[in-house]
Amino acid sequence: MKTTLTVFFKEVKENLRDRRTVLSALIFGPLLGPFLFMMVTNTALTRELNKADQPIKVPVIGAQYAPNLIAALRQQGLVPLQAIDDPETAVRNRDADAVLRIPQGFGTSWRKGETSQVELIYDSSQRDSDSSVGRLKSMLESYSRREGVMRLVARGLSPTMMAPLSVDERDQSTPQSRAIVIFGFLPYFFVLAVLVGGMSLANDLTAGERERQSLEPLFANPVARWKILLGKLGAIGTFSLMSLFISVAAFAVSGKLMPAERLGMVIDLGFSFAWRVVLMMLPLVMLLAALQTLVAAFAKSYREAQTYQSILMMVPIIPTMLLSIMPVKVADWMYDIPLLGQQVGIMRLLRGESVSAMQMSHCVVAGVVVAMLVILITAWVYRSERLAISA
Known part of the structure; x- marks a missing residue:
């Protein structure tokens, strides 16, 4: 445990000193999405509402x-x-x-x-x-x-005589459930914040050190490699979690700046929504940190790792696209699938519907189990002697 904490604090401290990492993980990553979303959506809605008046x-x-x-x-x-x-x-x-x-x-x-x-x-x-x-x-x-x-x-x-049929429309939507029309892609932005928050660290702590040939001296120490890996994963997860916090807070602010009342909507992205989102996203912080480290382990340079990570960033959008193109009735089994469970849970919270403790626990436990499996695979890759060789 002491070795893991030493690696953890070392990597966190060094990357906090790196301006590029801080800007990417804690500023541009979590804030760019909410800023662009708020600016584009607010401008478009305001223009259309003004034209309607x-x-x-x-x-x-x-x-x-x-x-x-x-x-x-x-x-x-x-x-x-x-x-x-x-x-x-x-x-x-x-x-x-x-x-x-x-x-x-x-x-x-x-x-x-x-x-x-x-x-x-x-x-x-x-x-x-x-x-x-x-x-x-x-x-x-x-x-x-x-x-x-x-x-x-x-x-x-x-x-x-010209109206033999009269239709009495009864819309069952609520002011809060109608907010899904605007914030339908919100779950992907949260996943994207986690990915961007840990990307620079994942690339640098594996592919970057491999390119700089500093990984071999680290592995030469008489310390189990899985302990080194846990320290690195902890650092990546910390930056990803901070990025998630900032993103959730930024969207809470942007929700208050939207002209929701003029659209007949209620947008509630406050504390009650935020802590549930963070709880459901915690397993993804572990899972994506391990996945990013695993992907970076197959790259021989920082630039090559960036190429692989860009492909990985396309994976989280799949559940969002599937649910938007083929709307399906939410079932309990969906909470047992990482990414899909978070997508479904956050969408229900946006609509003002409740997510039961059982559904929340399935979402968290299933995500943790899959994350542990990916961590074990990454630990197995870390045992390879070829990982420390850059050429």
Whole structure:
């Protein structure tokens, strides 16, 4: 135990002095994700919410053919702009979100009681115009329904004849469960913080020392290699855990800065959420530290180890992608699979649902068991004499 602690304190102390390691593991790694997420999401949401509160400015071609329609759309928040000669090009070049074109025969068809057609020109690939196009469609549909009812009444018919089926929608989502729409990738950010937090140390303490030829003198000491390994794993895990703490705290702050109330959401990433996340992530701190060390053991240089670690960083995104593409009903067996168990548990916490003590214990115990197996494999690799040879 004394040897393990000596190696642990030595590696932690040396890497705290390394500015590159501190910046990567404790600043850029845990803070870059929350910062970019908050900046991009907050900017996009604020822009869309502000657009929803403002009138829609849309060029209208042939407004003189449907004055009543234009007047009704004005009341709903439409600001008709001057007609343009080439609406298709204007939409493609983003000079206009949408263009409304009213044909010359609109009034004739309307007076005959026939279906009058208008053209809504837009580009569905322009995501920033979705809200404007959606609002304009809703305005046109509302006007169509209202005028359809008036036509029926004018003919002495009941408007209910056109609505044989009435749908009463009852959305069972809660303000907190709707937050999953924004924070669906949050579990991956936490795993990424753990990976980035320990990556520099894992590469340097194995591949780096192997490249510098300082691993051979260390192994020459009359000390069991598994004790040296545990000290190194402890140092890697410490930096990974600190990175996780910082990331959880950063997302808690970013959650308070989101305009959740205007979206009808409640985002609760406070202490109750944070300690459960850290508890579920603890086995992954052990597991990923061992995996990173194992991967670095097969590299002969620091740069080669970085290449291998970049591939390893793609593995945690698999559960997130699977659950987003193929939503499945959560089952208890999922908590017994590392990464998947953390993904499911954190998603449930985000939705405001409870994670039972049994489910939490399965998530933790299963992760610890797998982590111990990987540590044993890494210890076996550390027994190889070829590990200390850089050439």
